[in-house]
Amino acid sequence: MLAAMPPTSPTPVNRDEAPPRAAVRKSVRERGDACPGALRLHAADDGRLARLRLPAGLLTPRQAQALADAAERLGDGHLDLTSRGNVQLRGLGGSCGAELAERLHEAGLLPSETHERVRNIVASPLAGLDELPSADVQLWARELDGLLCASARAAALSGRFLFALDDGRGDVAALGADVTLLARRDGSVVVRTGANRSGPRVTPEDAPRAALLAAETFLTLAEASGSGAWRVRELPAEHGRGLEAAVRAGLADAGIATEYVAEAPGSGAGAEPGPGPGSGSEPGPEASKPDPEGEPPLPGPVPSPDGTVALSVHARLGRLTVAQWRLLATAANGPLRVTPWRGVIVPGVAPAAAGAVLDRLRTAGLITNPGSPWHGVGACTGRPGCAKALADVRSDAAAAVSRGSGGLPVHWSGCARRCGHPQGRWVDVVATGEGRYDISVQGDARPITTTGPEPEPELKPELELELADAVAAARTTPLTR
CATH class of the missing domain: 3.30.413 (Sulfite Reductase Hemoprotein; domain 1)
Structure with missing residues (x-):
């Protein structure tokens, strides 16, 4: 349920500096890392979860088809893209671990069982x-x-x-x-x-x-x-x-x-270099040029040096059906590249066919244009898949998407852990229970914070728009430093 607000009251926006969100960190970790893998499956509320590491996000079309088959045969028929360019399968049965491992071995996706995580x-x-x-x-x-x-x-x-x-x-x-x-x-x-x-x-x-x-x-x-x-x-x-x-x-x-x-403030990889490695001399002074800050690949066609076109597409809320996944695999002429921004690069498409392929991908529900209202919108698993979640954030995010696009990335989280949130500046939408969300801009010294009052017993359609409008405003309101 979205945060309900009285129809006669505007959404409050506090531009005063908010206390920084404390990092959740232990001085001494008393247990080993329980991060899931392809062999160590995580027990979630919607079944077991497998996380497959893909170095540099690379997947041959055959391997992509093998993952689609595994998700269809063993899981819930979907594949999730993570913020590290990896792939997750959800809804797995409790006894499917051996069959999943065999499928991954056959596809060449499990080169080392001791190092897979x-x-x-x-x-x-x-x-x-x-x-x-x-x-x-x-x-x-x-x-x-x-x-x-x-x-x-x-x-x-x-x-x-x-x-x-x-x-x-x-x-x-x-x-x-x-x-x-x-x-x-x-x-x-x-x-x-x-x-x-x-x-x-x-x-x-x-x-x-x-x-x-x-x-x-x-x-x-x-x-x-x-x-x-x-x-x-x-x-x-x-x-x-x-x-x-x-x-x-x-x-x-x-x-x-x-x-x-030695990187001086305001200098970095884009600066003119000093002598090269092994020269035996001290590096020359760095030019006062900032580090490069490349943007993630935007959805759309990318001309390649070999005369073909690479297609950059994103998955809505980082989740793909097996049908969408197979469509990507059949469109590629070379290995797919899963990106850390929950997208996929499809290489080697003939220029004459690129437009038609993009149209098919868009019709299938993928994000193929930066003007899509889904572009930049992310969410964790939320309810019912995660026991710690306080809301069905995917449904709530989808309900809010139509209220605007562009601006800062926005990430919907079912709890304060904020799993999978982006880096840099982003709009932080966090469920706090009882149908409420807190909205803030992270990654800046002066966040915009919006907190809704207690919800009404029944959420009315016009109240859904209050939260959606607040998220859209947070994405586009400039901040002062």
């Missing part, structure tokens, strides 16, 4: 598919995945630990990964850990090895701290401060030539 690798999804110069992050992803699966040490990583491979446009570098490889204009790669904007610079050939070493170094410091940290940001301050230096020392011990890149 740690293969969290996102990469710039349009790298090589648009006209921007780009590093070969797909090659990095394949190499890093192989190194991860071959490392006994890496099996101890949390299922939440994230690698981001950015081709220089700055899209996945903004996702808050634990280890980021960021390509630079001179052809070198900066290895960043956590929120650090500095790090050692290595060659592209050494970049995957450097990323693995950074992750293994994190494990060493996490164990030494006794914190049980799952992610870099959870390290105690003294260990977090030492991580970058420890990574540099580890790279030197491994014989990987490095050069330190």
Whole structure:
């Protein structure tokens, strides 16, 4: 139920600075990571859930068809796209684990049973598919995945630990990964850990090895701290401060030539470089240019350098039917790329056919144009699938979609955990129980906050519009810093 408000009362908007939302973080984790995987299924209210890691989001058409078959045969007939470019199957039966694993093995989607949960690798999804110069992050992803699966040490990583491979446009570098490889204009790669904007610079050939070493170094410091940290940001301050230096020392011990890149405020990967890796000289001064801040791929056609067209489409609320999934697989001439923004890149479409294919995808219910009212709208599972949810957020989000489009991303959450919310600035719509939602803008020092009063016993259609209008206003109202 949507938040009900008296028809005669306008939606209150408080532009005063709101207290920051506290991060939910433990100083010492007392248990292991229970993050679901393809073999470790999670028991949800709507059945069991499997989460399949897809390094760089890559899926061959055959593999995509295999996932559709598994969702239809074993699950609820849908596939969910996650904020890390992975795929989830829901509504699985309690005894289907062995059959699911067999199907994934046959499709080549389960190369290591001991490492299947740690293969969290996102990469710039349009790298090589648009006209921007780009590093070969797909090659990095394949190499890093192989190194991860071959490392006994890496099996101890949390299922939440994230690698981001950015081709220089700055899209996945903004996702808050634990280890980021960021390509630079001179052809070198900066290895960043956590929120650090500095790090050692290595060659592209050494970049995957450097990323693995950074992750293994994190494990060493996490164990030494006794914190049980799952992610870099959870390290105690003294260990977090030492991580970058420890990574540099580890790279030197491994014989990987490095050069330190100190990122000054307002400078970054888009700046003119100093000398390259292994030159033995200190880096030159960085130009005062900001880091690249690439946008996620917009829905629509993307001309490719080989003369074909890549189609960028998004899933409504991150959820696809098996029919939609099969349509994507049959349209692709090459591996699909699932994006961290709950979209799919369909490569290799002939230019003459691109318009007709987009029309078929739109008719099937996919988002194919940035002007769609569904574009930028996300939601967690909510009721009835999640026991912690306080509302059926997907139904409520769908009811509010028609009231406007454009502006900030908006994410509907069934509880304060805010599972799957985006990074950066976004409109935060959180169920608080009894049919109420709190609405705020996150990622800015001066949030807009809207809180509805107690709901009326029966929700009237005009009251549904009150919440929908409040969400639309929050997406488009400019904020002062």
